Amino acid sequence: MPVKIYNPFDTFNFSNRNCFLTGESVNPDEERIQVFPQWLMLRYALEEKPFKLLDESITTYKDLKVPCATAVNNQFFEPLEQEIAEAFDKGYDAVQALNELKLFQWAAKFIYGMIFNEMQAGIKLQHAQGEDFNISQSIIHKFSHLHLMLQSINQPVFFDGFKPYSLFLFKVNNAPDEFVYRDEINTLTFSIRLRDMGLIICLQDNGANRRYHQELLDKIGDKPLHPIQFEEFCAKVFYSAYLFNRMPEYNLLPVGEELYIEAMPLRGMNSKPLFDHWINKTYGQVLENFWKKWGFLLLEIIKNPEKPMGFLLNAEGEFVNAADITLQA
Structure with missing residues:
Protein backbone atom coordinates (compact mmCIF):
# COMPACT_ATOMS: atom_id res chain seq x y z
CA MET A 1 0.00 0.00 0.00
CA PRO A 2 1.54 3.36 -1.03
CA VAL A 3 2.57 5.83 1.67
CA LYS A 4 -0.16 8.36 2.43
CA ILE A 5 1.36 11.67 3.41
CA TYR A 6 -0.67 14.03 5.58
CA ASN A 7 -0.25 17.76 4.92
CA PRO A 8 -2.17 20.00 7.36
CA PHE A 9 -1.30 23.02 5.22
CA ASP A 10 -3.54 21.78 2.41
CA THR A 11 -6.60 22.67 4.48
CA PHE A 12 -4.94 24.72 7.25
CA ASN A 13 -6.13 22.20 9.78
CA PHE A 14 -4.63 23.05 13.17
CA SER A 15 -7.54 21.75 15.20
CA ASN A 16 -7.04 19.88 18.46
CA ARG A 17 -9.45 17.29 17.06
CA ASN A 18 -6.88 15.91 14.61
CA CYS A 19 -3.51 14.31 15.30
CA PHE A 20 -0.81 16.79 14.36
CA LEU A 21 1.26 14.09 12.64
CA THR A 22 -1.30 11.87 10.88
CA GLY A 23 -4.49 13.97 10.71
CA GLU A 24 -6.59 11.17 12.21
CA SER A 25 -9.41 12.13 14.59
CA VAL A 26 -8.48 12.31 18.28
CA ASN A 27 -10.14 13.20 21.56
CA PRO A 28 -9.09 16.86 22.05
CA ASP A 29 -9.26 16.61 25.85
CA GLU A 30 -7.31 13.39 26.30
CA GLU A 31 -5.04 12.85 23.29
CA ARG A 32 -2.48 15.63 23.57
CA ILE A 33 1.26 15.54 24.20
CA GLN A 34 3.77 18.10 25.45
CA VAL A 35 5.93 20.01 22.97
CA PHE A 36 8.68 20.17 25.62
CA PRO A 37 9.07 16.56 26.76
CA GLN A 38 8.11 15.80 30.34
CA TRP A 39 11.57 14.49 31.25
CA LEU A 40 13.17 17.76 30.14
CA MET A 41 10.67 19.96 31.98
CA LEU A 42 11.06 17.98 35.20
CA ARG A 43 14.85 18.00 35.03
CA TYR A 44 15.05 21.77 34.66
CA ALA A 45 11.85 22.84 36.50
CA LEU A 46 10.40 24.36 33.32
CA GLU A 47 6.72 23.47 33.67
CA GLU A 48 5.46 26.74 35.18
CA LYS A 49 8.01 29.04 33.57
CA PRO A 50 6.59 31.62 31.12
CA PHE A 51 7.04 31.14 27.37
CA LYS A 52 6.39 34.03 24.96
CA LEU A 53 4.83 33.28 21.59
CA LEU A 54 5.39 35.36 18.45
CA ASP A 55 2.12 37.26 18.96
CA GLU A 56 3.54 38.41 22.34
CA SER A 57 1.05 36.25 24.29
CA ILE A 58 2.46 34.40 27.28
CA THR A 59 1.91 30.73 28.01
CA THR A 60 3.88 28.21 30.08
CA TYR A 61 6.18 25.43 28.94
CA LYS A 62 3.73 22.78 30.16
CA ASP A 63 0.83 24.36 28.26
CA LEU A 64 2.57 24.02 24.91
CA LYS A 65 0.88 20.89 23.56
CA VAL A 66 -0.09 19.24 20.29
CA PRO A 67 -2.95 16.80 19.60
CA CYS A 68 -1.51 13.34 19.05
CA ALA A 69 -3.20 9.96 18.61
CA THR A 70 -2.43 7.71 21.58
CA ALA A 71 -1.19 4.89 19.33
CA VAL A 72 1.14 7.27 17.46
CA ASN A 73 2.56 8.60 20.72
CA ASN A 74 2.99 5.15 22.27
CA GLN A 75 4.51 3.54 19.20
CA PHE A 76 6.74 6.34 17.89
CA PHE A 77 7.23 9.37 20.12
CA GLU A 78 7.54 7.72 23.54
CA PRO A 79 10.33 5.31 22.47
CA LEU A 80 12.17 8.20 20.78
CA GLU A 81 11.87 10.41 23.87
CA GLN A 82 13.09 7.57 26.08
CA GLU A 83 16.14 6.97 23.90
CA ILE A 84 16.95 10.69 23.70
CA ALA A 85 16.42 11.18 27.46
CA GLU A 86 18.74 8.27 28.32
CA ALA A 87 21.44 9.61 26.01
CA PHE A 88 21.17 13.18 27.37
CA ASP A 89 21.37 11.78 30.91
CA LYS A 90 24.65 10.06 30.09
CA GLY A 91 26.09 13.12 28.35
CA TYR A 92 27.93 14.17 25.22
CA ASP A 93 29.43 10.79 24.24
CA ALA A 94 26.05 9.03 24.38
CA VAL A 95 24.36 11.78 22.37
CA GLN A 96 27.16 11.68 19.80
CA ALA A 97 26.58 7.92 19.46
CA LEU A 98 22.88 8.41 18.63
CA ASN A 99 21.61 7.97 15.11
CA GLU A 100 21.61 11.52 13.68
CA LEU A 101 18.24 10.95 12.06
CA LYS A 102 16.71 10.40 15.51
CA LEU A 103 18.13 13.71 16.74
CA PHE A 104 16.68 15.36 13.64
CA GLN A 105 13.26 13.77 14.23
CA TRP A 106 13.35 14.79 17.90
CA ALA A 107 14.23 18.40 17.05
CA ALA A 108 11.71 18.44 14.19
CA LYS A 109 8.93 17.36 16.59
CA PHE A 110 10.05 20.15 18.94
CA ILE A 111 10.05 22.84 16.26
CA TYR A 112 6.93 21.64 14.49
CA GLY A 113 5.18 21.58 17.87
CA MET A 114 6.14 25.24 18.28
CA ILE A 115 4.90 25.98 14.75
CA PHE A 116 1.58 24.27 15.52
CA ASN A 117 1.08 26.41 18.63
CA GLU A 118 2.11 29.58 16.79
CA MET A 119 -0.32 28.76 13.95
CA GLN A 120 -3.17 28.23 16.42
CA ALA A 121 -2.39 31.52 18.17
CA GLY A 122 -2.08 33.40 14.86
CA ILE A 123 -5.37 32.02 13.47
CA LYS A 124 -7.18 32.82 16.73
CA LEU A 125 -5.80 36.38 16.85
CA GLN A 126 -6.65 37.26 13.24
CA HIS A 127 -10.12 35.72 13.47
CA ALA A 128 -10.76 37.76 16.64
CA GLN A 129 -9.86 40.85 14.62
CA GLY A 130 -12.25 39.80 11.85
CA GLU A 131 -9.43 39.06 9.41
CA ASP A 132 -8.51 36.02 7.35
CA PHE A 133 -5.34 34.27 8.44
CA ASN A 134 -2.41 35.21 6.21
CA ILE A 135 0.98 33.54 5.96
CA SER A 136 3.52 33.70 3.15
CA GLN A 137 3.66 30.89 0.61
CA SER A 138 7.41 30.48 1.19
CA ILE A 139 6.83 29.85 4.91
CA ILE A 140 4.04 27.36 4.13
CA HIS A 141 6.40 25.65 1.68
CA LYS A 142 9.10 25.34 4.35
CA PHE A 143 6.79 24.24 7.17
CA SER A 144 5.02 21.63 5.04
CA HIS A 145 8.35 20.10 4.01
CA LEU A 146 9.38 19.89 7.67
CA HIS A 147 6.09 18.13 8.48
CA LEU A 148 6.63 15.74 5.57
CA MET A 149 10.12 14.89 6.85
CA LEU A 150 8.86 14.39 10.40
CA GLN A 151 6.64 11.62 9.03
CA SER A 152 9.82 9.58 8.55
CA ILE A 153 9.24 8.64 12.20
CA ASN A 154 5.99 6.75 11.56
CA GLN A 155 6.10 5.88 7.86
CA PRO A 156 8.59 4.29 5.44
CA VAL A 157 9.88 7.70 4.31
CA PHE A 158 13.59 7.86 3.44
CA PHE A 159 16.06 10.56 2.44
CA ASP A 160 17.70 9.54 -0.82
CA GLY A 161 21.43 10.21 -0.51
CA PHE A 162 21.27 13.47 1.46
CA LYS A 163 20.67 14.90 4.92
CA PRO A 164 17.99 17.59 5.06
CA TYR A 165 19.71 19.24 8.03
CA SER A 166 22.97 20.64 9.41
CA LEU A 167 23.75 19.23 12.86
CA PHE A 168 26.40 20.59 15.23
CA LEU A 169 27.19 18.86 18.54
CA PHE A 170 29.88 20.14 20.91
CA LYS A 171 31.25 19.31 24.32
CA VAL A 172 30.55 22.36 26.50
CA ASN A 173 31.73 23.11 30.04
CA ASN A 174 28.27 24.08 31.30
CA ALA A 175 27.28 24.77 34.89
CA PRO A 176 25.56 21.68 36.38
CA ASP A 177 21.96 22.94 36.23
CA GLU A 178 22.28 25.18 33.18
CA PHE A 179 19.61 24.92 30.49
CA VAL A 180 19.42 27.21 27.45
CA TYR A 181 16.94 26.66 24.62
CA ARG A 182 16.52 28.76 21.48
CA ASP A 183 14.61 28.45 18.26
CA GLU A 184 14.03 30.54 15.17
CA ILE A 185 10.90 29.29 13.45
CA ASN A 186 11.31 31.23 10.20
CA THR A 187 14.69 29.62 9.52
CA LEU A 188 13.83 26.33 11.28
CA THR A 189 16.89 26.57 13.51
CA PHE A 190 17.08 25.00 16.97
CA SER A 191 19.67 24.94 19.75
CA ILE A 192 19.86 23.52 23.24
CA ARG A 193 22.66 23.70 25.81
CA LEU A 194 22.67 21.51 28.92
CA ARG A 195 24.79 19.05 30.88
CA ASP A 196 28.18 18.73 29.12
CA MET A 197 27.00 19.57 25.59
CA GLY A 198 25.46 21.99 23.15
CA LEU A 199 23.39 20.97 20.12
CA ILE A 200 22.41 23.10 17.11
CA ILE A 201 20.30 21.89 14.18
CA CYS A 202 19.28 23.76 11.03
CA LEU A 203 16.34 21.59 10.10
CA GLN A 204 15.98 22.29 6.40
CA ASP A 205 19.12 23.47 4.63
CA ASN A 206 20.38 20.20 3.13
CA GLY A 207 23.66 20.60 5.03
CA ALA A 208 24.47 24.06 3.63
CA ASN A 209 25.13 25.74 6.99
CA ARG A 210 27.51 23.00 8.05
CA ARG A 211 29.49 23.43 4.85
CA TYR A 212 29.45 27.22 5.34
CA HIS A 213 31.11 26.90 8.78
CA GLN A 214 33.37 23.92 7.95
CA GLU A 215 36.66 25.84 8.30
CA LEU A 216 35.78 26.91 11.84
CA LEU A 217 34.49 23.43 12.68
CA ASP A 218 37.83 21.96 11.59
CA LYS A 219 39.66 24.31 13.98
CA ILE A 220 37.39 23.37 16.88
CA GLY A 221 37.54 19.62 16.22
CA ASP A 222 36.35 17.68 19.26
CA LYS A 223 37.73 20.14 21.80
CA PRO A 224 35.39 21.28 24.60
CA LEU A 225 33.95 24.78 24.47
CA HIS A 226 33.41 27.42 27.14
CA PRO A 227 29.68 28.36 27.21
CA ILE A 228 30.47 31.77 25.68
CA GLN A 229 32.24 30.00 22.79
CA PHE A 230 29.23 27.79 22.15
CA GLU A 231 26.93 30.82 22.19
CA GLU A 232 29.26 32.54 19.73
CA PHE A 233 29.09 29.58 17.37
CA CYS A 234 25.33 29.48 17.90
CA ALA A 235 25.06 33.14 16.89
CA LYS A 236 27.07 32.45 13.74
CA VAL A 237 24.76 29.58 12.75
CA PHE A 238 21.54 31.42 13.54
CA TYR A 239 22.80 34.38 11.48
CA SER A 240 23.99 32.26 8.55
CA ALA A 263 16.85 16.80 -2.89
CA MET A 264 17.05 19.08 -5.92
CA PRO A 265 20.40 20.89 -6.32
CA LEU A 266 20.42 24.03 -4.16
CA ARG A 267 22.14 26.08 -6.82
CA GLY A 268 19.58 25.26 -9.48
CA MET A 269 19.69 27.79 -12.32
CA ASN A 270 20.72 30.58 -9.94
CA SER A 271 24.35 31.74 -10.06
CA LYS A 272 23.91 33.81 -6.90
CA PRO A 273 25.82 32.48 -3.82
CA LEU A 274 23.76 30.33 -1.43
CA PHE A 275 24.23 32.87 1.37
CA ASP A 276 23.67 36.61 1.29
CA HIS A 277 26.52 38.95 2.24
CA TRP A 278 27.66 38.69 5.87
CA ILE A 279 27.31 42.09 7.62
CA ASN A 280 29.31 42.34 10.83
CA LYS A 281 27.04 44.93 12.44
CA THR A 282 23.99 42.69 11.99
CA TYR A 283 25.96 39.67 13.22
CA GLY A 284 27.06 41.77 16.22
CA GLN A 285 23.42 42.42 17.10
CA VAL A 286 22.73 38.68 17.01
CA LEU A 287 25.83 37.99 19.12
CA GLU A 288 24.86 40.64 21.68
CA ASN A 289 21.60 38.78 22.22
CA PHE A 290 23.35 35.40 22.59
CA TRP A 291 25.88 36.93 25.01
CA LYS A 292 23.35 38.66 27.28
CA LYS A 293 24.47 36.54 30.22
CA TRP A 294 27.95 38.05 30.06
CA GLY A 295 26.80 41.64 29.50
CA PHE A 296 28.73 42.46 26.34
CA LEU A 297 27.17 45.34 24.41
CA LEU A 298 27.06 45.86 20.66
CA LEU A 299 29.50 48.80 20.84
CA GLU A 300 32.10 46.53 22.47
CA ILE A 301 31.40 43.65 20.09
CA ILE A 302 31.88 45.72 16.92
CA LYS A 303 34.48 48.16 18.28
CA ASN A 304 36.51 46.96 15.31
CA PRO A 305 33.81 46.81 12.59
CA GLU A 306 36.03 44.61 10.40
CA LYS A 307 36.65 42.07 13.14
CA PRO A 308 33.90 41.63 15.74
CA MET A 309 34.80 40.46 19.22
CA GLY A 310 35.05 36.71 19.66
CA PHE A 311 36.30 33.98 21.97
CA LEU A 312 36.52 31.08 19.52
CA LEU A 313 39.65 32.23 17.68
CA ASN A 314 42.58 34.41 18.71
CA ALA A 315 44.12 37.24 16.66
CA GLU A 316 46.13 34.67 14.67
CA GLY A 317 42.98 32.73 13.78
CA GLU A 318 43.80 29.80 16.08
CA PHE A 319 41.29 28.11 18.36
CA VAL A 320 41.21 29.41 21.93
CA ASN A 321 41.16 26.63 24.52
CA ALA A 322 38.17 26.87 26.86
CA ALA A 323 40.49 26.62 29.89
CA ASP A 324 42.19 29.86 28.82
CA ILE A 325 38.95 31.86 29.07
CA THR A 326 38.63 33.46 32.49
CA LEU A 327 35.00 34.59 32.28
CA GLN A 328 32.59 33.00 34.72
CA ALA A 329 30.97 29.98 33.03
Whole structure:
Protein backbone atom coordinates (compact mmCIF):
# COMPACT_ATOMS: atom_id res chain seq x y z
CA MET A 1 0.00 0.00 0.00
CA PRO A 2 1.54 3.36 -1.03
CA VAL A 3 2.57 5.83 1.67
CA LYS A 4 -0.16 8.36 2.43
CA ILE A 5 1.36 11.67 3.41
CA TYR A 6 -0.67 14.03 5.58
CA ASN A 7 -0.25 17.76 4.92
CA PRO A 8 -2.17 20.00 7.36
CA PHE A 9 -1.30 23.02 5.22
CA ASP A 10 -3.54 21.78 2.41
CA THR A 11 -6.60 22.67 4.48
CA PHE A 12 -4.94 24.72 7.25
CA ASN A 13 -6.13 22.20 9.78
CA PHE A 14 -4.63 23.05 13.17
CA SER A 15 -7.54 21.75 15.20
CA ASN A 16 -7.04 19.88 18.46
CA ARG A 17 -9.45 17.29 17.06
CA ASN A 18 -6.88 15.91 14.61
CA CYS A 19 -3.51 14.31 15.30
CA PHE A 20 -0.81 16.79 14.36
CA LEU A 21 1.26 14.09 12.64
CA THR A 22 -1.30 11.87 10.88
CA GLY A 23 -4.49 13.97 10.71
CA GLU A 24 -6.59 11.17 12.21
CA SER A 25 -9.41 12.13 14.59
CA VAL A 26 -8.48 12.31 18.28
CA ASN A 27 -10.14 13.20 21.56
CA PRO A 28 -9.09 16.86 22.05
CA ASP A 29 -9.26 16.61 25.85
CA GLU A 30 -7.31 13.39 26.30
CA GLU A 31 -5.04 12.85 23.29
CA ARG A 32 -2.48 15.63 23.57
CA ILE A 33 1.26 15.54 24.20
CA GLN A 34 3.77 18.10 25.45
CA VAL A 35 5.93 20.01 22.97
CA PHE A 36 8.68 20.17 25.62
CA PRO A 37 9.07 16.56 26.76
CA GLN A 38 8.11 15.80 30.34
CA TRP A 39 11.57 14.49 31.25
CA LEU A 40 13.17 17.76 30.14
CA MET A 41 10.67 19.96 31.98
CA LEU A 42 11.06 17.98 35.20
CA ARG A 43 14.85 18.00 35.03
CA TYR A 44 15.05 21.77 34.66
CA ALA A 45 11.85 22.84 36.50
CA LEU A 46 10.40 24.36 33.32
CA GLU A 47 6.72 23.47 33.67
CA GLU A 48 5.46 26.74 35.18
CA LYS A 49 8.01 29.04 33.57
CA PRO A 50 6.59 31.62 31.12
CA PHE A 51 7.04 31.14 27.37
CA LYS A 52 6.39 34.03 24.96
CA LEU A 53 4.83 33.28 21.59
CA LEU A 54 5.39 35.36 18.45
CA ASP A 55 2.12 37.26 18.96
CA GLU A 56 3.54 38.41 22.34
CA SER A 57 1.05 36.25 24.29
CA ILE A 58 2.46 34.40 27.28
CA THR A 59 1.91 30.73 28.01
CA THR A 60 3.88 28.21 30.08
CA TYR A 61 6.18 25.43 28.94
CA LYS A 62 3.73 22.78 30.16
CA ASP A 63 0.83 24.36 28.26
CA LEU A 64 2.57 24.02 24.91
CA LYS A 65 0.88 20.89 23.56
CA VAL A 66 -0.09 19.24 20.29
CA PRO A 67 -2.95 16.80 19.60
CA CYS A 68 -1.51 13.34 19.05
CA ALA A 69 -3.20 9.96 18.61
CA THR A 70 -2.43 7.71 21.58
CA ALA A 71 -1.19 4.89 19.33
CA VAL A 72 1.14 7.27 17.46
CA ASN A 73 2.56 8.60 20.72
CA ASN A 74 2.99 5.15 22.27
CA GLN A 75 4.51 3.54 19.20
CA PHE A 76 6.74 6.34 17.89
CA PHE A 77 7.23 9.37 20.12
CA GLU A 78 7.54 7.72 23.54
CA PRO A 79 10.33 5.31 22.47
CA LEU A 80 12.17 8.20 20.78
CA GLU A 81 11.87 10.41 23.87
CA GLN A 82 13.09 7.57 26.08
CA GLU A 83 16.14 6.97 23.90
CA ILE A 84 16.95 10.69 23.70
CA ALA A 85 16.42 11.18 27.46
CA GLU A 86 18.74 8.27 28.32
CA ALA A 87 21.44 9.61 26.01
CA PHE A 88 21.17 13.18 27.37
CA ASP A 89 21.37 11.78 30.91
CA LYS A 90 24.65 10.06 30.09
CA GLY A 91 26.09 13.12 28.35
CA TYR A 92 27.93 14.17 25.22
CA ASP A 93 29.43 10.79 24.24
CA ALA A 94 26.05 9.03 24.38
CA VAL A 95 24.36 11.78 22.37
CA GLN A 96 27.16 11.68 19.80
CA ALA A 97 26.58 7.92 19.46
CA LEU A 98 22.88 8.41 18.63
CA ASN A 99 21.61 7.97 15.11
CA GLU A 100 21.61 11.52 13.68
CA LEU A 101 18.24 10.95 12.06
CA LYS A 102 16.71 10.40 15.51
CA LEU A 103 18.13 13.71 16.74
CA PHE A 104 16.68 15.36 13.64
CA GLN A 105 13.26 13.77 14.23
CA TRP A 106 13.35 14.79 17.90
CA ALA A 107 14.23 18.40 17.05
CA ALA A 108 11.71 18.44 14.19
CA LYS A 109 8.93 17.36 16.59
CA PHE A 110 10.05 20.15 18.94
CA ILE A 111 10.05 22.84 16.26
CA TYR A 112 6.93 21.64 14.49
CA GLY A 113 5.18 21.58 17.87
CA MET A 114 6.14 25.24 18.28
CA ILE A 115 4.90 25.98 14.75
CA PHE A 116 1.58 24.27 15.52
CA ASN A 117 1.08 26.41 18.63
CA GLU A 118 2.11 29.58 16.79
CA MET A 119 -0.32 28.76 13.95
CA GLN A 120 -3.17 28.23 16.42
CA ALA A 121 -2.39 31.52 18.17
CA GLY A 122 -2.08 33.40 14.86
CA ILE A 123 -5.37 32.02 13.47
CA LYS A 124 -7.18 32.82 16.73
CA LEU A 125 -5.80 36.38 16.85
CA GLN A 126 -6.65 37.26 13.24
CA HIS A 127 -10.12 35.72 13.47
CA ALA A 128 -10.76 37.76 16.64
CA GLN A 129 -9.86 40.85 14.62
CA GLY A 130 -12.25 39.80 11.85
CA GLU A 131 -9.43 39.06 9.41
CA ASP A 132 -8.51 36.02 7.35
CA PHE A 133 -5.34 34.27 8.44
CA ASN A 134 -2.41 35.21 6.21
CA ILE A 135 0.98 33.54 5.96
CA SER A 136 3.52 33.70 3.15
CA GLN A 137 3.66 30.89 0.61
CA SER A 138 7.41 30.48 1.19
CA ILE A 139 6.83 29.85 4.91
CA ILE A 140 4.04 27.36 4.13
CA HIS A 141 6.40 25.65 1.68
CA LYS A 142 9.10 25.34 4.35
CA PHE A 143 6.79 24.24 7.17
CA SER A 144 5.02 21.63 5.04
CA HIS A 145 8.35 20.10 4.01
CA LEU A 146 9.38 19.89 7.67
CA HIS A 147 6.09 18.13 8.48
CA LEU A 148 6.63 15.74 5.57
CA MET A 149 10.12 14.89 6.85
CA LEU A 150 8.86 14.39 10.40
CA GLN A 151 6.64 11.62 9.03
CA SER A 152 9.82 9.58 8.55
CA ILE A 153 9.24 8.64 12.20
CA ASN A 154 5.99 6.75 11.56
CA GLN A 155 6.10 5.88 7.86
CA PRO A 156 8.59 4.29 5.44
CA VAL A 157 9.88 7.70 4.31
CA PHE A 158 13.59 7.86 3.44
CA PHE A 159 16.06 10.56 2.44
CA ASP A 160 17.70 9.54 -0.82
CA GLY A 161 21.43 10.21 -0.51
CA PHE A 162 21.27 13.47 1.46
CA LYS A 163 20.67 14.90 4.92
CA PRO A 164 17.99 17.59 5.06
CA TYR A 165 19.71 19.24 8.03
CA SER A 166 22.97 20.64 9.41
CA LEU A 167 23.75 19.23 12.86
CA PHE A 168 26.40 20.59 15.23
CA LEU A 169 27.19 18.86 18.54
CA PHE A 170 29.88 20.14 20.91
CA LYS A 171 31.25 19.31 24.32
CA VAL A 172 30.55 22.36 26.50
CA ASN A 173 31.73 23.11 30.04
CA ASN A 174 28.27 24.08 31.30
CA ALA A 175 27.28 24.77 34.89
CA PRO A 176 25.56 21.68 36.38
CA ASP A 177 21.96 22.94 36.23
CA GLU A 178 22.28 25.18 33.18
CA PHE A 179 19.61 24.92 30.49
CA VAL A 180 19.42 27.21 27.45
CA TYR A 181 16.94 26.66 24.62
CA ARG A 182 16.52 28.76 21.48
CA ASP A 183 14.61 28.45 18.26
CA GLU A 184 14.03 30.54 15.17
CA ILE A 185 10.90 29.29 13.45
CA ASN A 186 11.31 31.23 10.20
CA THR A 187 14.69 29.62 9.52
CA LEU A 188 13.83 26.33 11.28
CA THR A 189 16.89 26.57 13.51
CA PHE A 190 17.08 25.00 16.97
CA SER A 191 19.67 24.94 19.75
CA ILE A 192 19.86 23.52 23.24
CA ARG A 193 22.66 23.70 25.81
CA LEU A 194 22.67 21.51 28.92
CA ARG A 195 24.79 19.05 30.88
CA ASP A 196 28.18 18.73 29.12
CA MET A 197 27.00 19.57 25.59
CA GLY A 198 25.46 21.99 23.15
CA LEU A 199 23.39 20.97 20.12
CA ILE A 200 22.41 23.10 17.11
CA ILE A 201 20.30 21.89 14.18
CA CYS A 202 19.28 23.76 11.03
CA LEU A 203 16.34 21.59 10.10
CA GLN A 204 15.98 22.29 6.40
CA ASP A 205 19.12 23.47 4.63
CA ASN A 206 20.38 20.20 3.13
CA GLY A 207 23.66 20.60 5.03
CA ALA A 208 24.47 24.06 3.63
CA ASN A 209 25.13 25.74 6.99
CA ARG A 210 27.51 23.00 8.05
CA ARG A 211 29.49 23.43 4.85
CA TYR A 212 29.45 27.22 5.34
CA HIS A 213 31.11 26.90 8.78
CA GLN A 214 33.37 23.92 7.95
CA GLU A 215 36.66 25.84 8.30
CA LEU A 216 35.78 26.91 11.84
CA LEU A 217 34.49 23.43 12.68
CA ASP A 218 37.83 21.96 11.59
CA LYS A 219 39.66 24.31 13.98
CA ILE A 220 37.39 23.37 16.88
CA GLY A 221 37.54 19.62 16.22
CA ASP A 222 36.35 17.68 19.26
CA LYS A 223 37.73 20.14 21.80
CA PRO A 224 35.39 21.28 24.60
CA LEU A 225 33.95 24.78 24.47
CA HIS A 226 33.41 27.42 27.14
CA PRO A 227 29.68 28.36 27.21
CA ILE A 228 30.47 31.77 25.68
CA GLN A 229 32.24 30.00 22.79
CA PHE A 230 29.23 27.79 22.15
CA GLU A 231 26.93 30.82 22.19
CA GLU A 232 29.26 32.54 19.73
CA PHE A 233 29.09 29.58 17.37
CA CYS A 234 25.33 29.48 17.90
CA ALA A 235 25.06 33.14 16.89
CA LYS A 236 27.07 32.45 13.74
CA VAL A 237 24.76 29.58 12.75
CA PHE A 238 21.54 31.42 13.54
CA TYR A 239 22.80 34.38 11.48
CA SER A 240 23.99 32.26 8.55
CA ALA A 241 20.63 30.43 8.58
CA TYR A 242 19.04 33.87 8.13
CA LEU A 243 21.45 34.62 5.24
CA PHE A 244 20.71 31.29 3.51
CA ASN A 245 18.70 32.38 0.48
CA ARG A 246 17.53 29.15 -1.12
CA MET A 247 14.22 27.39 -0.72
CA PRO A 248 15.13 23.70 -0.85
CA GLU A 249 13.02 21.73 -3.30
CA TYR A 250 12.43 17.99 -3.26
CA ASN A 251 11.19 15.24 -5.53
CA LEU A 252 8.97 12.59 -3.94
CA LEU A 253 9.64 9.14 -5.39
CA PRO A 254 7.18 6.38 -4.39
CA VAL A 255 8.77 2.92 -4.63
CA GLY A 256 6.32 0.16 -3.73
CA GLU A 257 5.26 0.81 -0.15
CA GLU A 258 8.11 3.25 0.48
CA LEU A 259 8.58 6.94 -0.25
CA TYR A 260 11.98 8.41 -1.09
CA ILE A 261 12.69 12.13 -0.81
CA GLU A 262 15.26 13.36 -3.31
CA ALA A 263 16.85 16.80 -2.89
CA MET A 264 17.05 19.08 -5.92
CA PRO A 265 20.40 20.89 -6.32
CA LEU A 266 20.42 24.03 -4.16
CA ARG A 267 22.14 26.08 -6.82
CA GLY A 268 19.58 25.26 -9.48
CA MET A 269 19.69 27.79 -12.32
CA ASN A 270 20.72 30.58 -9.94
CA SER A 271 24.35 31.74 -10.06
CA LYS A 272 23.91 33.81 -6.90
CA PRO A 273 25.82 32.48 -3.82
CA LEU A 274 23.76 30.33 -1.43
CA PHE A 275 24.23 32.87 1.37
CA ASP A 276 23.67 36.61 1.29
CA HIS A 277 26.52 38.95 2.24
CA TRP A 278 27.66 38.69 5.87
CA ILE A 279 27.31 42.09 7.62
CA ASN A 280 29.31 42.34 10.83
CA LYS A 281 27.04 44.93 12.44
CA THR A 282 23.99 42.69 11.99
CA TYR A 283 25.96 39.67 13.22
CA GLY A 284 27.06 41.77 16.22
CA GLN A 285 23.42 42.42 17.10
CA VAL A 286 22.73 38.68 17.01
CA LEU A 287 25.83 37.99 19.12
CA GLU A 288 24.86 40.64 21.68
CA ASN A 289 21.60 38.78 22.22
CA PHE A 290 23.35 35.40 22.59
CA TRP A 291 25.88 36.93 25.01
CA LYS A 292 23.35 38.66 27.28
CA LYS A 293 24.47 36.54 30.22
CA TRP A 294 27.95 38.05 30.06
CA GLY A 295 26.80 41.64 29.50
CA PHE A 296 28.73 42.46 26.34
CA LEU A 297 27.17 45.34 24.41
CA LEU A 298 27.06 45.86 20.66
CA LEU A 299 29.50 48.80 20.84
CA GLU A 300 32.10 46.53 22.47
CA ILE A 301 31.40 43.65 20.09
CA ILE A 302 31.88 45.72 16.92
CA LYS A 303 34.48 48.16 18.28
CA ASN A 304 36.51 46.96 15.31
CA PRO A 305 33.81 46.81 12.59
CA GLU A 306 36.03 44.61 10.40
CA LYS A 307 36.65 42.07 13.14
CA PRO A 308 33.90 41.63 15.74
CA MET A 309 34.80 40.46 19.22
CA GLY A 310 35.05 36.71 19.66
CA PHE A 311 36.30 33.98 21.97
CA LEU A 312 36.52 31.08 19.52
CA LEU A 313 39.65 32.23 17.68
CA ASN A 314 42.58 34.41 18.71
CA ALA A 315 44.12 37.24 16.66
CA GLU A 316 46.13 34.67 14.67
CA GLY A 317 42.98 32.73 13.78
CA GLU A 318 43.80 29.80 16.08
CA PHE A 319 41.29 28.11 18.36
CA VAL A 320 41.21 29.41 21.93
CA ASN A 321 41.16 26.63 24.52
CA ALA A 322 38.17 26.87 26.86
CA ALA A 323 40.49 26.62 29.89
CA ASP A 324 42.19 29.86 28.82
CA ILE A 325 38.95 31.86 29.07
CA THR A 326 38.63 33.46 32.49
CA LEU A 327 35.00 34.59 32.28
CA GLN A 328 32.59 33.00 34.72
CA ALA A 329 30.97 29.98 33.03
